[in-house]
Amino acid sequence: MKKSLVLFFIIIISISCCTHIPKDIKGVESIEEIKKFVNTPHVVMVQGTTPKIVVYEEEPIPILKVRPEYPQSAKEAGIMGQVLIRAEVFEDGTVGSVEIVEGLQSGPGGIDECAIKAVKQWKFIPAKLQNKPIAVWVTFPIRFQN
Numbered sequence: 001m002k003k004s005l006v007l008f009f010i011i012i013i014s015i016s017c018c019t020h021i022p023k024d025i026k027g028v029e030s031i032e033e034i035k036k037f038v039n040t041p042h043v044v045m046v047q048g049t050t051p052k053i054v055v056y057e058e059e060p061i062p063i064l065k066v067r068p069e070y071p072q073s074a075k076e077a078g079i080m081g082q083v084l085i086r087a088e089v090f091e092d093g094t095v096g097s098v099e100i101v102e103g104l105q106s107g108p109g110g111i112d113e114c115a116i117k118a119v120k121q122w123k124f125i126p127a128k129l130q131n132k133p134i135a136v137w138v139t140f141p142i143r144f145q146n
Contacts, residue, residue: 042135054127060124060125060126064122080145082102082104082141083141084103084139085098086098087099087143089126090126093123096100098119098120100112
């Protein structure tokens with residue numbers, strides 16, 4: 001019961017913070033109403049529209065990681081470190097939008113662009129809520145070193 005109440009309040013807080021939630025979910029009064037909404041087939045995720053804060057019970061697990069190209073110019077310049085990525089993972093495990101949280105080298109052909117290009121090819125076992133796949137955003141580092 002306590003776990004359900006905590007989950008309910010986290011969902012309500014995230015709903016009130018998000019602008020991408022359809023109007024028909026605002027003002028829900030119980031966890032049952034939220035469950036009903038989450039399980040309805042009319043909810044369609046469009047790339048880049050997944051709320052940044054989504055409650056889930058199982059996090060997405062990468063099952064195919066494409067290694068990013070390490071640009072020769074960056075290697076020669078001694079640029080090493082990590083790019084912190086935020087990626088949208090859809091219900092089918094594919095990647096939608098990808099954002100740079102902390103970059104190393106921006107611009108065309110830079111390390112940041114290479115990290116984005118690679119992550120867009122990743123595949124995941126999607127996040128789950130009540131054993132149903134859901135779309136979420138995940139944040140993780142991509143490391144570049146010689």
